[in-house]
Amino acid sequence: MDVTNLLADLVKLPSINPMGRVLPEELIFENRVTDYMEKFFKNMGARTQRTKIMPGRENLVAFLDPPGNPSRTILFEAHQDTVPIDGMIIDPFGAKIESGKLYGRGACDVKGGMASMASAFSKIFKAKKSGMPQLVMACTIDEEHGFQGIQNIVNQSWIKSKDPKSVWAVVAEPTRLHIVNAHKGAVRWDLQCKGVSCHSSTPEKGKNAIYNMAKVMPFVEEYAKFLSALPGHPRLGAASLSCGTIRGGTSVNTVPDFCAVQVDRRLLPGETPDAAVRHFRDWLGAKCPGIPFEVTDPWLAAPALGDEFSPLLVDALGKCIKAKTGNLQVDAEPYGTDAASLCEALIPAVVFGPGSISQAHTKDEWIEIEQLKLAEEILYDFVVSQAA
C-alpha cells in the first residue's frame, strides 16, 4: 500500500488522547488505530504482539525476524494518540489531499511518521534476508499525556533480554527529516500549603493557607532564577522551572485550609526527576523555616534525551538522510519525546520523521506528501544499510 493511502486511512481513524477530559467515546483512545495496524502487519505475515495498558488502549509491536541470528535490532517507534480537535478549522478526520499536502488531526504528529515507518517496514519485510538486523515496530499509546505506552515497551521481555547497546531506536516525531539527538525532559509536582478553615467573619480563628502560599512563592521565584543562572547544557541551555496553576479555598466566606501550585521543571540530560524534586524541597525547606508547606512526589516524570548515547546511530542514519536529501541537520530541541524513556533504559535513540513540529497540534494540521515519501525511503535505506 502506498504511504499516502496508509496515512489517509490512519487519519480517518480518530485516536484522541482525552488527557483527563471527558470527550465523545467514538473519538477517544487508540484502539481503532491498533486494530488497523495489527491487520496491516498480519497481512504481510509479520509476528505481532498486543499489550493492553488500559481499557481501549493497547501497545502493538510487530517483528521482522530475518533468518539467522541478527546481532542488531532496529526499533521504530510511533505513538498512536493525537491531541484533541478543539478549534480545528478543517475536517479533523477527512484526510483531504490538496496541493501536495494531506490534512487532518495527527497527519503531522505523528500518523505521518507512523505511515512512513510502517510502509518502510512492509518493503523491508518483502526483501528480508539473512544478515539483516531484526526490525521491530512499536505503535504506542499515550505519548501526548502520560508516556505510559513507551514505559511498557522498555519493560517488555523481548527488549529486556537484549544488550541495550545492540538496539538502535528511531522515534517518530515531525523533525523535517532532521535528526534530533538531544532534548529536555520534564517533571511536574504540586507545592501545597495547609491551613485551618473557619468562617471568614472571624478569620483570626483560622489559619489561611493562601497567606502561607504567598509567603513561600517569592522563594520559588528565586529558585527559578537560581536554576536558570546555573551553567546549562551546551546545546539545550539551562534547566528551568515555572509555576503553571494555583488553586485554593472553597468559597469567599471561608478561610481556606488548602492551597496548591502546580510546578513544571524542565530537566537537562543527566538530571533525574527525583533528584530535581528533592533539590527543590530541600531549598525551600532551608529558605522558609516555620511556614507549613509540602512538596508532593512527582505526578509526571519524563527524562531528557542526552546526545552522548547515540553517535554511531546518528552517523548511520545521517548518511542515509544526506544521500537522499543532500543535507543533514542534527538538532537539540526543547520538547520531550518517547526517545528519552529508551535512552533512560540505555538504548541509543534518536528522533526522526517527516513534517514540521510547527504543524503539530495546529487548527489546520497537515503534512507534505513529499516528506512522507522521503522519510519512508530514508528509513528503508537505513535498515538495509545495516545488513552484514
Ligand SMILES: [Zn+2]
Ligand atoms: Zn508526537
